[in-house]
Amino acid sequence: MDIGGYLGRMLRVELSRGEISTEELNQSFIEKWIGGAGFGARYLYEEVPPGVQWSDPENRLIWTSGPLAGSGVYGAGTFNVAGKGPMTDLAGCSQAMGFFGAYLKFSGFDGIILQGKAPDLVYLWIKDGKAEIRDARHLAGKDVWETEDVIRKELGVKEKEVSVFGIGPAGENRVLYAAVVGDRGHLAAHNGFGAVIGSKNLKAVVAYRGKRNFEVKDPERLKEKNEALFEFAKGFGPFYQWGTGGGFSALYGIGCLPVKNYTTDIYPEHERMNGQYMRTHFEIRSKPCYMCRIAHVKEVTVTEGPYKGFVGEEPEFELLAAWGPQIGNTDLGAVAMLSNEVDRLGMDCNEASWTIGWVMECYEKGVLSKKDLDGLEMNWGNVEAVRTMLNKISRREGIGDLLAQGVMRASQKIGGDAVDWAIYTLKGCTPRSHDHRGGRWAELFDTCMTNTSTLESTWAGVHTQMVDLPVVTDPFSHEEMSTINAKFNGIRMLDDCLGTCRIASPHPKLQLDCLNAVTGWSLTLEDAFTIGRRVINQLRVFNFLHGMRKEDERPSNRYGSIPVDGPAKGKNIMEKWNWMAENYYILMGWDLKTGEPLPETLEKLGLEELIKGL
Numbered sequence: 311m312d313i314g315g316y317l318g319r320m321l322r323v324e325l326s327r328g329e330i331s332t333e334e335l336n337q338s339f340i341e342k343w344i345g346g347a348g349f350g351a352r353y354l355y356e357e358v359p360p361g362v363q364w365s366d367p368e369n370r371l372i373w374t375s376g377p378l379a380g381s382g383v384y385g386a387g388t389f390n391v392a393g394k395g396p397m398t399d400l401a402g403c404s405q406a407m408g409f410f411g412a413y414l415k416f417s418g419f420d421g422i423i424l425q426g427k428a429p430d431l432v433y434l435w436i437k438d439g440k441a442e443i444r445d446a447r448h449l450a451g452k453d454v455w456e457t458e459d460v461i462r463k464e465l466g467v468k469e470k471e472v473s474v475f476g477i478g479p480a481g482e483n484r485v486l487y488a489a490v491v492g493d494r495g496h497l498a499a500h501n502g503f504g505a506v507i508g509s510k511n512l513k514a515v516v517a518y519r520g521k522r523n524f525e526v527k528d529p530e531r532l533k534e535k536n537e538a539l540f541e542f543a544k545g546f547g548p549f550y551q552w553g554t555g556g557g558f559s560a561l562y563g564i565g566c567l568p569v570k571n572y573t574t575d576i577y578p579e580h581e582r583m584n585g586q587y588m589r590t591h592f593e594i595r596s597k598p599c600y601m602c603r604i605a606h607v608k609e610v611t612v613t614e615g616p617y618k619g620f621v622g623e624e625p626e627f628e629l630l631a632a633w634g635p636q637i638g639n640t641d642l643g644a645v646a647m648l649s650n651e652v653d654r655l656g657m658d659c660n661e662a663s664w665t666i667g668w669v670m671e672c673y674e675k676g677v678l679s680k681k682d683l684d685g686l687e688m689n690w691g692n693v694e695a696v697r698t699m700l701n702k703i704s705r706r707e708g709i710g711d712l713l714a715q716g717v718m719r720a721s722q723k724i725g726g727d728a729v730d731w732a733i734y735t736l737k738g739c740t741p742r743s744h745d746h747r748g749g750r751w752a753e754l755f756d757t758c759m760t761n762t763s764t765l766e767s768t769w770a771g772v773h774t775q776m777v778d779l780p781v782v783t784d785p786f787s788h789e790e791m792s793t794i795n796a797k798f799n800g801i802r803m804l805d806d807c808l809g810t811c812r813i814a815s816p817h818p819k820l821q822l823d824c825l826n827a828v829t830g831w832s833l834t835l836e837d838a839f840t841i842g843r844r845v846i847n848q849l850r851v852f853n854f855l856h857g858m859r860k861e862d863e864r865p866s867n868r869y870g871s872i873p874v875d876g877p878a879k880g881k882n883i884m885e886k887w888n889w890m891a892e893n894y895y896i897l898m899g900w901d902l903k904t905g906e907p908l909p910e911t912l913e914k915l916g917l918e919e920l921i922k923g924l
Contacts (some may be wrong), residue, residue: 315376315381318437323422342396346375347762360857364509373390375411387410387602389505390404391490408496416521417517417520419439428512436517436535476507478491518642540604559584570636572692573665630645641693657703731873789890844916
């Protein structure tokens with residue numbers, strides 16, 4: 311194969327029959343779909359027909375690396391998980407950082423296709439181009455970290471010798487927002503893929519560390535562009551010095567912290583919850599992902615408050631927001647404890663916190679009583695009650711069985727005013743842990759329009775200047791936000807094809823330079839947009855064939871509500887929502903009446919074969 315960056319092999323695992331096989335990737339497929347989310351989107355379309363439900367053995371979970379994973383690009387150990395997920399019952403693509411994306415390639419494969427359902431609980435072992443399905447019944451009920459510890463001990467390896475990703479009790483019990491978790495706190499969190507793995511009786515996947523076993527076409531150019539990418543990343547946002555929590559107070563300043571389930575935007579304690587406070591008051595130890603020089607991932611030891619002495623992974627921004635202001639908690643040590651608890655149980659922190667915050671509001675307003683909540687007093691800031699409830703959810707015990715369905719379904723079950731207090735999109739997608747009503751309309755709109763089950767066009771806002779587009783001037787402009795989402799869409803999807811981390815590789819042009827150096831290609835920025843948009847439209851066609859409705863591309867009442875206080879008070883995104891959607895459809899090349907990609911759009915992207923299906 312005359313392309314650098316690839317092994318050219320996919321591992322197929324049929325769990326029902328215990329069969330393992332290897333499939334060769336042809337060059338035209340690689341050039342068209344690149345890797346990561348691209349491979350996942352195409353395999354999903356080809357192998358999961360309409361009518362197959364998320365829990366059906368015939369559903370696929372496709373774990374894929376990308377051409378930059380393990381190449382020497384700093385932090386490129388990311389992998390993508392694609393499948394049909396339970397939160398939306400549509401396609402999803404979710405990425406996890408850590409080591410697995412690189413180790414999977416070192417173990418001999420560009421990706422894994424998981425299908426079927428094992429008769430008993432198993433895990434998958436991969437090394438040196440070989441794979442085995444192994445008994446995991448002894449791991450039943452164990453949390454993710456316990457699972458990692460037991461597997462490493464059985465294999466006789468040290469922590470960094472293997473990468474282990476799997477599920478905790480939440481995945482085993484089919485919590486709809488269960489995540490794929492590994493490497494001590496890295497998650498592919500969105501659209502409930504942990505539940506899909508649980509439905510297949512798969513507990514974990516293990517890949518071994520090794521040496522680079524694929525060609526890099528221009529190593530000198532890669533070295534040069536990789537260094538330039540690192541230098542840019544150092545100055546991009548607060549991540550290098552303060553981690554993702556370094557932006558916590560700045561986001562509060564624009565009304566972007568979720569406070570008590572969007573009932574207010576006032577949170578005066580923000581300066582004792584941010585990354586600057588954590589890294590100057592708690593003990594910090596660096597625990598970087600694969601070959602990452604930004605090294606924003608840290609281990610934290612709490613040094614004050616009731617959780618003094620607790621040791622775990624430093625909470626990222628979304629965890630700080632989820633287990634701080636969203637639940638009315640002001641103790642940073644408690645945030646560290648709850649963040650690690652959610653990871654160990656194997657759940658998405660975003661949906662878990664939207665659900666808990668909604669429960670707290672229902673409790674405060676008398677819709678849910680202490681009796682309804684199995685004796686728990688779910689008042690704002692009651693951290694230990696939250697910990698107990700999270701464990702109940704992960705095992706579907708008592709009220710946890712209802713809450714395991716997520717806030718959209720739980721609120722609809724309770725009914726009445728409680729439905730209006732729940733934060734979700736009508737597709738069932740989980741918003742990131744922000745108050746997108748405050749200066750992040752682009753992400754609110756993106757979350758509702760997405761075809762991936764999570765942010766598709768945006769990330770930490772839209773960075774148009776990096777790709778020669780006009781700079782955003784008004785984050786509350788209906789016209790500007792819908793237009794810029796469409797024009798920017800595609801480039802961040804290419805990120806999800808490459809096996810890189812956006813924090814370590816934030817600049818699209820420099821990342822494209824690295825891709826060309828590894829593969830030997832000469833892709834332009836226009837090519838990069840085309841590839842990303844091809845993946846997006848492939849996923850969109852899949853979603854329409856599987857029942858997606860244009861009418862569901864909207865936020866819930868609370869998610870799209872008008873802030874009552876704070877910097878974004880009175881701002882109303884819903885005032886022109888229908889116009890925004892129509893403008894976006896036109897610019898994306900989608901039919902105004904149905905929302906489906908137009909034939910000429912599919913032809914332009916080399917997807918002519920999809921036209922007949924629609």
